Amino acid sequence: MIFPLFKRNISSGIKVFMILFAVICMYTTIIIYMYNPELSEMLSDYQKALPGMMSAVGMTGIASNLLEWIQIYLYGFIMTLFPMVFAIILGNKLVMNDINQGSMANLLSSPYSRFRIILTQVISAVLLMFLLLAAVTAVGIASSRIMFPEALDLSRYLQLNGSLFLLQLIILGIVFFAACLCSESRYYYSFGAGIPILFFLLQMLSNMGDKLENLKYATIFTLFPAKDIVQGIEGYWTSNAAMACIALALFAAGIFRFCRRDLSL
Numbered sequence: 001m002i003f004p005l006f007k008r009n010i011s012s013g014i015k016v017f018m019i020l021f022a023v024i025c026m027y028t029t030i031i032i033y034m035y036n037p038e039l040s041e042m043l044s045d046y047q048k049a050l051p052g053m054m055s056a057v058g059m060t061g062i063a064s065n066l067l068e069w070i071q072i073y074l075y076g077f078i079m080t081l082f083p084m085v086f087a088i089i090l091g092n093k094l095v096m097n098d099i100n101q102g103s104m105a106n107l108l109s110s111p112y113s114r115f116r117i118i119l120t121q122v123i124s125a126v127l128l129m130f131l132l133l134a135a136v137t138a139v140g141i142a143s144s145r146i147m148f149p150e151a152l153d154l155s156r157y158l159q160l161n162g163s164l165f166l167l168q169l170i171i172l173g174i175v176f177f178a179a180c181l182c183s184e185s186r187y188y189y190s191f192g193a194g195i196p197i198l199f200f201l202l203q204m205l206s207n208m209g210d211k212l213e214n215l216k217y218a219t220i221f222t223l224f225p226a227k228d229i230v231q232g233i234e235g236y237w238t239s240n241a242a243m244a245c246i247a248l249a250l251f252a253a254g255i256f257r258f259c260r261r262d263l264s265l
Helices: 003-033 037-049 049-055 068-073 078-101 104-108 114-147 156-181 187-206 212-220 225-230 236-260
Strands: none
Touching: 003 078, 003 114, 049 225, 068 156, 068 225, 078 104, 078 114, 078 156, 078 187, 104 114, 114 156, 114 236, 156 187, 156 225, 156 236, 187 212, 225 236
16 A cells, blocks of 8 residues: 555545534434434334335334434434545545546555555445444434443444445445546446445335335345344345445456556656
8 A cells, every 4th residue: 555645535534524424323323312202103104104204214114122213313324424425525536536636646646556546445445434434423422421321232233334335335335436437527427326326226225115116125234134123133244245246246347347447747
């Protein structure tokens, strides 16, 4: 890894990191603060009154404990959407922006190989995503301990966020592959941002059920075993393994493409 480049990457991504961290933490603490079994029953009435909208954002079901409450009202929308936005921004900042502005030419003229350059970018993005989710997880644990001591199943909460991290690695993989493939920002946003957003929209449509339910087979978000983890259903590791393999394949394809492409800037 190239440490001067790594430091530059962390510095350039820290502002967006802090903004998204603050927003996600706000939602996390508010949702945890609102936890109340009686309120859960009331919200189930909203689900019946507005079934389409609530289902689309994954807010369905009645929570019997704090972990289920968090999963229903955070992990169907907030905890998938905002890290996805972060991944798209990282792909632009760490690869696409350098190509467009010509600063990639300076990197390529350095004594470092293309492989080390792109590997540093990948490690930087993965680390920033890990730190974001880890920090939010820590806030969730602290908030739960303060407001509802001993109410949170810590082991399953950590498993839930570990699986979320693997899902976000797939999105990062898509983003980096698109950045290594495309030569202009408009194409990058069409593929690097367009494909994850399309998957997200397909997931929202499939959540609405009926004839749209089969759309879940066309989106990566179906691999996220949030409900299985919360309900203690065994076998969710299969989904985790699948997500890890897909992410590794996408990163490998992006690195291979970057090392072979024409970058005469």
